[in-house]
Amino acid sequence: xxxxxxxxxxxxxxxxxxxxxxxxxxxxxxxxxxxxxxxxxxxxxxxxxxxxxxxxxxxxxxxxxxxxxxxxxxxxxxxxxxxxxxxxxxxxxxxxxxxxxxxxxxxxxxxxxxxxxxxxxxxxxxxxxxxxxxxxxxxxxxxxxxxxxxxxxxxxxxxxxxxxxxxxxxxxxxxxxxxxxxxxx
Numbered sequence: 001x002x003x004x005x006x007x008x009x010x011x012x013x014x015x016x017x018x019x020x021x022x023x024x025x026x027x028x029x030x031x032x033x034x035x036x037x038x039x040x041x042x043x044x045x046x047x048x049x050x051x052x053x054x055x056x057x058x059x060x061x062x063x064x065x066x067x068x069x070x071x072x073x074x075x076x077x078x079x080x081x082x083x084x085x086x087x088x089x090x091x092x093x094x095x096x097x098x099x100x101x102x103x104x105x106x107x108x109x110x111x112x113x114x115x116x117x118x119x120x121x122x123x124x125x126x127x128x129x130x131x132x133x134x135x136x137x138x139x140x141x142x143x144x145x146x147x148x149x150x151x152x153x154x155x156x157x158x159x160x161x162x163x164x165x166x167x168x169x170x171x172x173x174x175x176x177x178x179x180x181x182x183x184x185x
Contacts, residue, residue, distance in 0.1 A: 004033065005062055011086060032147070033058060039115050044066050044113045045064045046139070047117050047119075048117065048118045048119070049120045049126070050071040052079050056093070056117070057087055060092055067093050068095075074097075104134065105133070109138070122175070142182065144182065145179060147180075150176060164181065
């Protein structure tokens with residue numbers, strides 16, 4: 001696992017032993033960032049269920065102004081901080097040790113984010129909980145891009161029922177990226 005592009009390009013990132021996290025494969029990460037590329041420069045980016053921090057670090061490397069990493073696993077938090085130091089991107093990052101819902105509620109006063117990336121453990125309903133909260137949150141403005149990485153088993157109707165319009169989906173072997181904005185935009 002490495003940083004694909006930008007200031008920290010080619011730097012290898014540390015991962016976590018075991019099945020605590022599921023890092024996004026480099027080829028999927030490249031496709032993801034090709035789709036989000038116009039949103040990244042100078043952005044306020046929130047990486048929810050951050051795992052190793054690879055997605056948020058890629059955003060920082062490609063020019064995001066600030067990335068907030070939300071994670072509650074202690075091993076993953078240590079790896080995020082180590083990866084931020086290794087890439088020399090820690091100055092523009094904030095790491096929050098918390099569950100996703102509490103952290104998102106706490107971040108609300110920071111105003112709308114440009115991108116919110118949500119990559120929870122699959123098939124536990126966490127993405128729906130986060131989207132329901134975000135549908136009425138000040139973190140989501142009319143131009144905010146919300147991206148969910150989820151199992152292919154997640155029903156797209158469940159996503160749309162949370163108050164978001166799906167703009168695009170990208171299916172992979174076992175999972176998908178769902179790109180959306182708040183309904184009415």
